[in-house]
Amino acid sequence: MRNFLIVGRTGVGKSSFINSILGKPVAETSKYEACTKIIRHYDHTSHLGDICLIDTPGLAEDDLECDIQYLDLIINNVDLKTINTLIYVSRLDETRFRPEEKTTISLLTEKLGAFIWNNAWLVFTFAGSVPNENRDIVSKNRKLQIEEFVKAITLEYNLNPSFQGFQVKLRVDNSSKNWASKSIPIMSVLAAKS
Ligand SMILES: Nc1nc2c(ncn2[C@@H]2O[C@H](COP(=O)(O)OP(=O)(O)OP(=O)(O)O)[C@@H](O)[C@H]2O)c(=O)[nH]1
Ligand SMILES: [Mg+2]
Structure with a gap:
């Protein structure tokens, strides 16, 4: 079983991403308000291998206290040692690397441990909302900004070996299926690279 812990701010599409991968609406999603309030494990068996996708409440929903409560929920409901891959969404x-995103990355590092970044993937959602002609440059810049920040934070925690960047980068759109000329089944990526 490959265990994926899915984290990120509220509303970025973590639960929707799980639904995209599994091809059915198992995880509740919401357009207007913070939605996931508990940790849920979604087990899936396929001919490519068995995976478990762990959905978590989004951070930066309210105040610091709320974030800490959600992170404690993760700590109490997930055996972090068994996580094969952190998926940061x-x-x-x-258009900006927002302060809430920096706070989210800092808190994840502080509460879960800097080591979680050493096996991390980056998933960009809402890819169809970026015009085709800008998508590559936007992805490159956003990825660099996030990686630089994770690098700086994990350095403060003396992470050894140091963070070398995300192992896998994916662009998805959970709502629009026709945004890219070529798309690969995500399930095959999860099973093959984990
Ligand atoms: N256009 C577009 N909409 C998306 C995408 N992913 C999610 N959404 C929409 O964004 C809203 C929030 O999605 P959720 O999956 O509930 O987000 P979440 O990260 O699980 O949010 P929390 O549970 O609050 O942490 C929903 O209305 C989704 O339909 C995407 O890739 N593209
Ligand atoms: Mg959710």
């Missing part, structure tokens, strides 16, 4: 269509 962020929206591709944001």
